[in-house]
Every structure is written in C-alpha cells, then in structure tokens.
Amino acid sequence: MPWILGFFLWYAIPMAASLWFSFTDYDLVSDEPMQFVGLENWVRLFNDPDVHQSVLVTLKFGAIALPVATLFPMAIAYLLVAKSLRGREGFRALFFMPSIIPFVAAVLIFTGVFNGKIGWVNKILAVFGIDGPQWFFDEFWIYPSLVFIGLWAAGNAILIFIAAMKGVPSDLYAAARIDGAGEWGSFRHITVPFTTPIIFYNLVITLIGIFGYFLVPFVLNNGSGAPNGATQFYALYFFRTGFQFFDMGYAATLAWALFIVAVLTTGALFWSAKYWVHYEFEG
Amino acid sequence: MTATVDRVEVEKVTSGGGTKRRLRGGWVVTGISGLVLFVFLLPLGYMAVTSLKSEQMISDLEAPILPQSSATFEYEGEQLDIYTVPMPDGTERELAMLQPGRQTSKFIDPADPSAYVGLRYESRT
Numbered sequence: 547m548p549w550i551l552g553f554f555l556w557y558a559i560p561m562a563a564s565l566w567f568s569f570t571d572y573d574l575v576s577d578e579p580m581q582f583v584g585l586e587n588w589v590r591l592f593n594d595p596d597v598h599q600s601v602l603v604t605l606k607f608g609a610i611a612l613p614v615a616t617l618f619p620m621a622i623a624y625l626l627v628a629k630s631l632r633g634r635e636g637f638r639a640l641f642f643m644p645s646i647i648p649f650v651a652a653v654l655i656f657t658g659v660f661n662g663k664i665g666w667v668n669k670i671l672a673v674f675g676i677d678g679p680q681w682f683f684d685e686f687w688i689y690p691s692l693v694f695i696g697l698w699a700a701g702n703a704i705l706i707f708i709a710a711m712k713g714v715p716s717d718l719y720a721a722a723r724i725d726g727a728g729e730w731g732s733f734r735h736i737t738v739p740f741t742t743p744i745i746f747y748n749l750v751i752t753l754i755g756i757f758g759y760f761l762v763p764f765v766l767n768n769g770s771g772a773p774n775g776a777t778q779f780y781a782l783y784f785f786r787t788g789f790q791f792f793d794m795g796y797a798a799t800l801a802w803a804l805f806i807v808a809v810l811t812t813g814a815l816f817w818s819a820k821y822w823v824h825y826e827f828e829g
Numbered sequence: 830m831t832a833t834v835d836r837v838e839v840e841k842v843t844s845g846g847g848t849k850r851r852l853r854g855g856w857v858v859t860g861i862s863g864l865v866l867f868v869f870l871l872p873l874g875y876m877a878v879t880s881l882k883s884e885q886m887i888s889d890l891e892a893p894i895l896p897q898s899s900a901t902f903e904y905e906g907e908q909l910d911i912y913t914v915p916m917p918d919g920t921e922r923e924l925a926m927l928q929p930g931r932q933t934s935k936f937i938d939p940a941d942p943s944a945y946v947g948l949r950y951e952s953r954t
Contacts, residue, residue, distance in 0.1 A: 622865070625858065625861065625862050625865070626862070628858050630854050630855035630858045630859075631855070631858050631859055631862060632855060632856075632859045633859070637862055637866065640866055640870065641866065641869065643870070643873070644869070644870070644872075644873060647873075652872070655872045655873075655875060655876045656872055658872075658875055658876075658879060659871060659872045659875045663890050664887075664888075664889075664890055664892075665875075666871060666874075666875050666894065667871070669894065697869070698869075698872070
C-alpha cells in the first residue's frame with residue numbers, strides 16, 4: 547500500500563500532469579491563466595531548430611559514448627581477470643576509485659587537466675612535440691573529452707563485467723585451448739557470449755544516460771552550450787526551456803518526447819536481445 | 830580423441846618454455862594495465878598535486894607540474910620572496926623583493942645584499 551501511494555503521488559500523477567501541461571501554454575511567471583492549446587507545442591517541437599540541433603548534439607555524443615562506455619569496462623575487466631596480472635586486487639581497487647568521486651568535483655578536475663594552457667594532457671602531448679587542442683573549446687574535441695570524463699564512472703560496470711567473466715566455467719577455456727584457440731578466439735567465442743547479458747544491461751543503462759545527459763555540460767560551462775552549441779544537449783535544452791525561460795508547457799512536451807523516444811529505443815533493444823543475448827542457464 | 834591427447838602431451842613436453850612465456854606474458858599484461866591505469870588516474874594525480882599548489886602557482890603558465898615552495902632569501906631576519914626580474918639592459922636577474930609597490934618595487938641581490946639595497950624597479954602595471 548505505501549508503495550502504491552508513493553507511486554501515484556511521486557510518479558503517476560506528476561507524469562499525467564506533465565502530459566496535460568504539454569497541451570497547454572503553462573508559463574511559470576505569467577499572470578495569464580493556463581490555456582489549452584491542443585497540439586501546438588507538439589507541432590513547435592518538430593519545427594524547432596534548437597530541438598534539431600540538440601538532438602544532433604546528443605546523437606553525435608552518443609555515437610562515441612555508447613560503444614566506448616560498453617567496450618572500455620569490458621576490456622578493463624578482461625585485463626583484471628587475467629591470471630597473469632600481477633597485483634590484481636590493487637588494480638581493481640584503483641580502477642574503481644574514481645567512480646566514488648562526486649561527478650561535479652570530477653568535472654572541475656577535468657577542466658584543469660584538459661586546460662589548453664596549464665592542463666597536464668597538453669603538457670604531456672607537448673613532450674612528444676604535439677600541440678594539443680583546446681579540448682573544451684573545440685567543436686570536435688569536446689565529445690572525446692566528455693566521453694573521457696564519463697569513463698570515470700565506469701567502476702561499477704567494470705565490477706559487473708568482472709563478476710560475469712569470473713562466472714564463465716574455466717573448463718570451456720581449457721577445452722578451447724586444447725582445440726587450438728588463441729587468446730582472441732577464446733575471448734570472442736567464450737567470454738563475449740557469456741557476458742552478453744551484461745553488455746545488454748550496460749547498453750540499456752548507457753543509452754538512458756545519454757538521453758538524459760545533463761550534469762557534465764551544465765557544470766562545464768553553466769549550460770551555455772559552448773563551444774558554438776556543441777554541448778547544447780537535449781536534456782539541457784529541456785532544462786533551459788522549463789527552468790530558465792519558464793515555458794513549462796513546451797518543456798513538458800520536450801520531456802514527453804524524450805520519454806517516448808527512450809521507451810521506443812529501449813523497447814527495440816529488448817526486442818533485439820533474443821537474437822544476441824545468451825543466458826547461461828538456458829536449455 | 831587421439832588428437833586431443835596428442836596436444837596435451839605436446840603441451841607437457843614444452844612446459845619449461847611455457848613457464849617463461851607465461852612470465853613474460855604476465856609482465857606484458859601488467860605493463861599494459863599499468864599504462865591504462867596511469868592515463869585513467871591522471872586527473873586524480875592532477876587533483877592531488879593541485880591541492881598542494883599555491884593559487885599563484887596554479888595560474889602561472891610556466892609553473893612546473895609538481896608543487897614547489899617559492900624560493901626565499903633571509904634578510905635582516907625577514908624571509909623575502911625571490912623573483913626573476915627583467916633588467917633595463919634586457920638581462921634577467923634573480924632578486925629578492927624587499928618592498929613591493931604598485932608602481933615601483935625595491936629589490937636586493939641575494940648574492941650581495943648591500944650592493945643593491947634601494948634598487949627601484951618600475952613594474953609593468
């Protein structure tokens with residue numbers, strides 16, 4: 547009963563209210579009474595150049611972030627379960643360590659590390675004679691920089707991958723070795739199939755995270771979208787519309803559009819799972 | 830079945846060389862992990878080092894990566910900061926600041942404090 551009450555109070559009713567707002571001209575600071583405007587906000591959504599720009603920015607970032615956020619923890623976990631790795635426990639602790647640092651603090655640290663003049667990255671590159679870019683002020687390099695910041699939260703994903711890889715029966719590796727399989731063959735034909743449920747889980751979580759990507763660009767440049775709109779992510783545009791321009795009716799439309807796209811994409815991912823996700827105890 | 834047994838036997842015969850290879854492989858895996866970890870934790874190192882730097886050192890473009898306390902010179906029981914001062918003839922000298930000023934500052938030469946007392950150097954601002 548308390549759960550049902552909480553669900554209605556904090557989820558169902560606010561969601562229904564925001565769906566209603568999306569068909570109104572609800573403005574937080576206007577003295578005028580709220581009016582029903584039909585599909586006006588939804589038509590505006592499809593013709594809004596800022597929406598097109600923010601969707602493009604989110605897609606560009608997602609195209610780099612999604613594969614990296616899946617492959618990086620998987621590769622690190624594979625290294626960390628290697629029997630030949632010396633100081634394995636120490637490595638595991640150190641790779642997990644950054645994920646306990648609050649994200650806002652992490653972003654502030656990265657602004658120093660990636661600083662074009664005094665940052666360590668460019669100082670190290672200069673040692674090799676490379677003139678490093680202005681990472682956070684370059685329309686191209688901003689995305690790899692943001693992805694690198696995101697990797698600091700990969701600790702949990704690494705742990706889950708390690709648990710999955712340790713659950714693979716060692717007999718399979720021994721049998722593969724006897725049959726002449728090398729390291730790559732074992733990884734491709736044994737490790738990857740056994741970890742597909744974790745890959746799937748990670749994909750879903752990362753995808754939802756990309757749709758709602760907000761905190762890092764907001765802390766980085768106060769949500770201005772710099773450089774030249776390259777960090778004007780969809781969630782950021784939604785926030786500005788609702789809480790800076792107080793156009794709550796249109797913001798509710800943006801939120802619902804995001805919700806619908808997220809549900810459809812996640813649904814498509816779940817549908818595709820039956821073709822490539824293998825569960826260990828299936829018959 | 831026979832082929833499988835043969836492969837196991839071959840592996841047993843060459844187990845001496847295998848141990849060496851495993852040892853080498855162990856160092857390679859550890860080395861790669863260490864390199865990735867170094868890059869991964871670079872910002873953490875930056876954070877730790879920056880926390881030990883003075884505000885002046887953080888904003889100084891030419892400051893070294895590791896924190897250092899500024900060089901000082903003791904003059905009449907007082908610790909004076911040493912600066913690299915451009916001289917009118919175009920050379921640079923390491924001088925201790927005796928009296929900082931908005932328009933002009935007084936410096937002395939730590940190598941010969943008596944010779945340069947009262948030297949006035951006009952600052953750029």
